[in-house]
Amino acid sequence: MSYFGVIHDFQPSCLRAGGLQHSILTLPLxxxxxxxxxxxxxHRAGCTDLTIVPAFEPDRDYADRLHEIDGRASCRVLTPSDRAEPECHGEAxxxxxxxxxxxxxxTGYDLSAVRDEHAAHAGAVFATCRGDRGTPALEQVVTDASGNVRRVQRIFDRMAWSNAESSIVPFCVLPQGLSRHGLTFPLAVTRGQLAARGVPVRDVPLESPVVCLSDEDGVLCLATGYARGVRVDxxxxxxxxxRMIGDVMVNRDAHVGEGATIIGPTVIGRGATVGSGCIIAHSVIADRTVVVSGMHIHQRVYAGMGDRRPADNETPRLTPAAPDDTFQLIAGGRSIDPLLTRRRRRLLAVKRAGDVAVSLVGLAVLFPLMALTALLVKLTSPGPVLFVHRREGRDGREFGCAKFRTMRSDAHHMQRELAGQNEVDGPQFAIRNDPRVTRLGSMLRKTNIDELPQLWSVLIGDMSLVGPRPSPFRENQVCAPWRRARLSVRPGITGLWQICRHDRDGGDFHQWIYYDTAYVRNMSFRLDVKIIFYxxxxxxxxxxxxxxNVIGRHALRRKAWTPTTPKPPSDGLPEPVTVRDRSPRIVG
Incomplete structure (x- = not known):
């Protein structure tokens, strides 16, 4: 049995200008x-042949352009006259x-899961993206004809499979014989058609968010996300x-005129010409495109003079968060999962290696102190030495978060009686001089010694040294954008909220949201080191x-909340602005 690759190429509207035919496959990345x-x-999946099928009428240079990019003789472009033939030449x-x-x-194309599923079971296998990674349910907002919200419907995991036809399907595996029945795009429609004909269809959930490249914002999101530093080929x-500021990539054979200014993240395609005095900011200039002298281009995918332009009454779009390597909390309240570029994957690998090394050393060095603390807890109050509570980690996976017990063993029942004395907002519960806290527990909390058992959670990968505070499922349901951002990384023993909050005893839920999302948006190895230092x-x-002092004023998207400045809005997101929300469409 052989594997044949088939790619259907498309042309977003932002690439339909200029003399050269551009498409998704020719986007610089x-x-x-x-x-x-x-x-x-x-190739990694074992494909021996590749066929490209454009969904548009290709010009005479289209095939040569793809061969120039791919450089493999086995890459075949299916022209309109060939479309009546089978897409792949092979056995059934x-x-x-x-x-x-x-x-x-x-996170990149990983075809191994669908390939392995197809090898184990006959039929078609579809990689399906339908909501948050690792979350047990989907939430759908049901509106009436006027756009008013009527109800929020929750679809749990088992029920979600029947909802797959409305899902996003980036790729699939099909037996060769099924291609002769014709394929319909998007692939979710093909899935429904095959199932209606009685073809065995299986779904593999895609463990990654998906950027939609069918519009300009998705193209900007992906292409500029790979620009790191200043690079001139x-x-x-x-x-x-x-002048080149920020993350700028100038590809091979491009020419930039005298006095031009390029502000990153920006990508200048191969063979492109940028005239003198131009200002290019947060944009992608397609290959061999000419930007005439003096032009100003801001947050555009520019493919030539025929490129569509905003209407007179169209307000400017927001600048995306591409330099931060994450696309979340765009003004207007839209929450976007992190863009896991190569740089971010390296960061996570280094962060994990540091977690393992420090937790091993910490457990070894602090073992005598932890043993003494365990003995004192046991001797001073009845009950277990450790308090273990279920918390949500990365992707919403629950784990047992352990601390040295600092409260009475009946603290949970006492909380119901003390509910009326709660002094904090949000899902938290805290009162000054809490009668549930033991005398030893008060000292352990002030010195943070009660947190030391969490080094074990760091070692086994449930937590990290630095990250958002681990919270239970109930607390994470209060603010969906906050939940989505904080669950995109491992929770930490210490973090931005823990060191920056102005009221350690009382706390403020809005600060909690703000500092958690600020950490996720600006996460870096340097930031982790500074948080540990502080x-x-x-x-x-x-x-x-x-x-x-921790993140740096230049990196903050707005001034941090302090007792002398106005509070953040109630949802913890940046203040509403009067521009359109043009954040890239990301599913998952």
Whole structure:
């Protein structure tokens, strides 16, 4: 049995201008193109042949352009005259790996899961994206004809499978014989048609959010997300008078005129020409595109003079969060999962290695202190030494979060009686001079010694040294955008909220939301080191640290909340603005 790769190419409206025919496959992505990234994934899956089927009428240079990008003789472009023929030449037992590049998994194409599922079970297998990774349910908002919300419907995991036809399907595996029945895009429709004909259909949930490349915002999101630092390829001409700020990538044979200014994240395609005095900001200039002198281009995918322009009454769009490597909390309240670029994956790998090393050393060095603490807890109050509570970690997976017990064994029942004395907002419960806290427990809390057992959770991968505070399921239901951001990373023993909150005893739920999302948006190895440093300097958060000292004023999207400044809005998101929400459409 052989595997054949089939990619259906599409043309977003933002790429339909200019003399050169551009498409999703010809989009620059890092030093390569979208086509290169997909073909590498197909090779890893064992594909021996590749066919590209454009969903538009290709010009005479289209096939040569793809061959120039891919560089493999086995890459075949199906022209209109060929479409009556089977898409792959092979036996009925052969298999097609079909790719719809409009839906890009931000963690990259991993075709092994659908390939293995197909090998184990006959029939068609579809990679399906339908909601948050790791969450047990979907929530659908039901509106009336006027757009008013009528109800929120929750679809739990078992029920969600029947809802797959409305899902996003970036790729699938089909037996060769099924391709002769014709395929319909999007692939979710093909899935429904095959199931209606009695073909065995299986779904594999896609463990990644998906960027939609069918519009300009998705293209910007993906292409600029791979621009890191200033990079000028061989053959590119960039005079010394050109100013390049931020993450800028100038690809091979591009030419930038005198006095131009390029503000990142920006990608200049191969062979593109940027005239003198131009200002290019947060944009993608397609290959071989000419930008005439003096033009100003802001947050656009520019493919030529015929490019669509906003109407006179159309307000400017927001600048995306591409430099931060995460696309979340765009103004207007939209929450976007992190874009897991190569840089972010390296960061997570380094972060995990540091967690393992520090937790091992910490457990070894602090073992005598932990043993003494356990003995004192046992001797001073009845009950277990450790308090273990179920908390949600990365992707919503629950784990047992352990601390040295600092309260009476009947503290949970006492909380119901004390509910009327709660002094904090949100889902938290806290009162000053809490009668449930033991005398030893009060000392353990002030010194943060009660947190030391969490080093074991760090070692086994449930937690990290630095991250949002681990919270139970109930607390995470209060604010959906906050939940989605904080559950995209591992919770931490210490974090931005722990060291920056102005009231350690009382706390403020709005601060909690703000600092958690600020950490996720600006996460870096340097930030983790600074948080650990300030954890010691502030004696475990007993002395609040200004957020500007930790993240840096230039990196903050707005001024941090302090007791002398206005509170953040009730949802913990940036203040509403009067521009349109043009955040990239990301599913999952």
């Amino acid at each position: 890092g030093g390569d193109y979208v086509l290169n990234h997909i073909t590498v994934a197909l 037992s052969d298999t097609i790996l079909l790719i719809d590049p409009r839906y890009w998994p931000v 061989d053959g590119a001409c960039v005079p010394t008078s050109v 954890t010691f300097v502030s004696l475990g958060g007993t002395r609040p640290v200004a957020i500007e």
